Amino acid sequence: MPCDSEKSAFFDELADDWNESVDHDPVKLERIVRLLGLEQGDRALDVGCGTGAAVPYLLGRVGDTGEVLAIDVSPKMVAVARLKLPSEEYPNVKFVVGDVGEVGLDDEFNAILCYSCFPHFHDQRATIRYLAWGLKKGGTLVIAHSESRDAINAMHASGPDEICGDYLPPAGEIAEMMADAGLEVTETIDDEETFVVVGRRR
Numbered sequence: 001m002p003c004d005s006e007k008s009a010f011f012d013e014l015a016d017d018w019n020e021s022v023d024h025d026p027v028k029l030e031r032i033v034r035l036l037g038l039e040q041g042d043r044a045l046d047v048g049c050g051t052g053a054a055v056p057y058l059l060g061r062v063g064d065t066g067e068v069l070a071i072d073v074s075p076k077m078v079a080v081a082r083l084k085l086p087s088e089e090y091p092n093v094k095f096v097v098g099d100v101g102e103v104g105l106d107d108e109f110n111a112i113l114c115y116s117c118f119p120h121f122h123d124q125r126a127t128i129r130y131l132a133w134g135l136k137k138g139g140t141l142v143i144a145h146s147e148s149r150d151a152i153n154a155m156h157a158s159g160p161d162e163i164c165g166d167y168l169p170p171a172g173e174i175a176e177m178m179a180d181a182g183l184e185v186t187e188t189i190d191d192e193e194t195f196v197v198v199g200r201r202r
C-alpha cells in the first residue's frame with residue numbers, strides 16, 4: 001500500500017509552517033494518547049507523525065525506559081520534528097522517513113497511534129490489517145482526530161488535488177475494519193469535537 005510521492009511532496013511543502021499553522025488542543029491530545037493504554041517501558045508507534053505533535057504525549061506515557069518510533073513519509077516533516085525533539089535530549093524517540101506500509105511491522109508495539117493521518121491512506125482496510133499485525137497481543141490501535149469527522153472531510157474536500165479525495169469514514173465503518181482485522185473495538189467517539197476509534201489486539 002505505497003503512499004504516492006505526490007502526497008509526500010504535498011506534505012513537504014507544509015512542513016516549515018506546520019507547527020504554527022496547526023493548532024493541537026493539548027487537552028484533546030492528552031485524552032487521545034491516554035486511550036492507547038501505554039505504560040512505562042512500552043513501545044509506541046506514531047504513524048504519520050508530521051512534526052511530532054503527539055510525540056511528547058507518548059513519551060510522557062512510556063517514560064525513559066520506553067520507546068517511541070515516529071514515522072512519516074514526508075522527509076521535511078520529519079526534519080522539523082527532529083529539530084524540535086533532538087536525539088541528544090530525546091534518546092528514546094526514533095524518527096523514520098518512509099511509508100508506514102513499507103516498514104514491515106511484526107508483533108512489536110504495545111500501541112499504535114494514527115493521529116490525523118488515516119484519511120490519507122489509499123487502502124484503509126489493508127492498512128488497519130497491517131497495523132493490527134504490528135501490535136503485540138493485548139496492544140492497542142487508536143485512529144483519532146481532534147476535530148469532527150465532518151470538519152476533516154470538509155477540509156479535505158475543499159483542498160487541493162493531492163488530498164481532496166482523502167476521506168475519513170464513519171467510526172462504525174472503521175470499527176468494522178478493525179473487527180475484520182481481528183481487533184476488539186473498545187471505544188468509538190464520533191461527535192462534533194473529536195473522532196476516535198480504539199481497537200485492541202486479542
Ligand SMILES: C[S@@+](CC[C@H](N)C(=O)[O-])C[C@H]1O[C@@H](n2cnc3c(N)ncnc32)[C@H](O)[C@@H]1O
Nearest residue numbers: 003011048049050072073074099100116117120
Ligand atoms: C495531516 S498530517 C498530520 C501530522 C501529525 N500527525 C499532526 O497531527 O500534526 C498527515 C501526515 O501523515 C503523513 N502520511 C501520509 N501517508 C503516510 C504514510 N503512508 N506513511 C507515513 N506517513 C504518512 C503525511 O506526510 C503527513 O505528515
